[in-house]
Amino acid sequence: xxxxxxxxxxxSGKSTVAKIIAKKKYPLFSADKVVADLYKSDRFINLLVxxxxxxxxxxxxxQIKTLIxxxxxxxxxxxxxxxxxxxxxxxxxxxxxxxxxxxxxPLLIESKLNKYFDRIIFVDAxxxxxxxxxxxxxxxxxxxxxxxxxxxxxxxxxxxxxxxIKNNYSLAILKKNVKKIVGIYE
Numbered sequence: 686x687x688x689x690x691x692x693x694x695x696x697s698g699k700s701t702v703a704k705i706i707a708k709k710k711y712p713l714f715s716a717d718k719v720v721a722d723l724y725k726s727d728r729f730i731n732l733l734v735x736x737x738x739x740x741x742x743x744x745x746x747x748q749i750k751t752l753i754x755x756x757x758x759x760x761x762x763x764x765x766x767x768x769x770x771x772x773x774x775x776x777x778x779x780x781x782x783x784x785x786x787x788x789x790x791p792l793l794i795e796s797k798l799n800k801y802f803d804r805i806i807f808v809d810a811x812x813x814x815x816x817x818x819x820x821x822x823x824x825x826x827x828x829x830x831x832x833x834x835x836x837x838x839x840x841x842x843x844x845x846x847x848x849x850i851k852n853n854y855s856l857a858i859l860k861k862n863v864k865k866i867v868g869i870y871e
Contacts, residue, residue, distance in 0.1 A: 686782065686783060686784060686785070686786065687784070687785050687786070687803045687804065688779065688785075688786045688788065688801060688802045688803050688804075689706065689785060689786065689787050689788070689802065689803065689804050689805075689806060690788050690790060690793050690798070690799075690801070690802035690804070690805040690806070691703045691706070691787065691788065691789040691790070691793075691805075691806050691808060692789075692790055692791060692792075692793035692794055692805060692806070692807055692808070692842065692846070693791070693807050693808030693809060693810070693839075693842075693852075694808075694809075694810070694812075694815060694833065694836055694839055694842075695791070695815060695819060695829065695832050695833050695836065696810070696815040696816070696818040696819040696822075696829075697808040697809060697810040697815055697852055698808050698810060698818075698852035698859065699789050699791060699808045700715065700717065700789055701852075701856070701859065702789075702806065702808050702850055702852070702859070702863055703715065703787050703788075703789035705859070705860055705863045705864075705867075706785075706787050706806075706863060706866075706867050707787045711783060711784070711785040711786065711787050712778070712781050712783050712786055712787065713787045713788075713789070714774075714775060714778040714786070714787070714788040714789065714790075715789045716771050716775070716788075716789060716790045716791060716792075717789070717791065719770070719771045719774045719775075720767055720771065723767065723770060724745065724746055729770075730742055730745050732766065733745055733749065733763075733766070736762065736766060737749060737752060737759070737762070749763060750828060753828075753831060754827055754828065754831070757831055760831065760832075760835060768792075768796060771790075772796075772798075775788065775790070775798075775801070779801060788801075788802070791836075792835075792836065793805065794837055794841075794842050794845055794846075795835075795836060795837055799845065804847045804848065805845070805846040805847050805848075806846060806847065806848045806849075806850060806866065807839070807842050807843050807846035807848070807849045807850070808850050808852050809839060809843065809849050809850065809851050809852065809853075810851070810852040810853050811853050812833075814852075814853055815829075815833075816829055848866050850862050850863060850866070
C-alpha cells in the first residue's frame with residue numbers, strides 16, 4: 686500500500702490533482718471536505734459559537750471570516766479546534782486497505798504530517814494565478830493574503846516533497862503531468 690499526500694499553496698489546484706490521481710479508483714481523503722462537513726454539524730457550530738462568543742448561528746462561517754479579518758489571531762484559535770478533528774478523520778481513513786490511498790491536505794507540511802506518507806506531491810502555481818482562482822470562488826484578496834501568509838513558503842515546501850506538479854497552464858497539461866507520476870505506482 687502506498688499513501689500519497691497532496692499539498693500546495695492556497696488555490697494551487699490540490700483538489701484537482703487529488704481527483705485526477707484517485708480517478709474513482711483509489712480512496713480519496715480531502716481535509717477541505719472534512720472541514721466543510723464540520724460546518725454542517727450542530728455540535729461543531731455550537732462549539733464555534735461558544736469559543737468565538739457569537740450570538741447568531743446563521744452564516745457562522747462568514748462571521749468567523751469577518752472575525753479573522755479583524756484579528757488574525759482568531760485563525761489560530763479556529764485551527765486549534767479544526768485540526769485535531771481533521772487529524773482524527775485522517776487516521777481513520779489511513780486504516781483503509783487499498784493499493785493506493787490519496788490524501789489532499791493543504792497544511793500537510795505545516796502540521797508536520799510528513800511521516801504518514803510514502804510520497805508527497807506539491808502542487809505549485811504562480812501567486813497571481815492562485816489569487817485569480819481564489820477570487821472566482823467568491824472570496825476576497827484580504828482573505829487570500831491572510832491564508833497565504835499562514836502557509837510555509839512554496840520554496841521550503843518543495844524541498845520537503847517528493848514530486849512537484851506545476852499548475853500554471855491548462856487542465857490537459859496538468860492531467861498529463863499527474864499521469865506521469867501516478868504511472869510510477871500503478
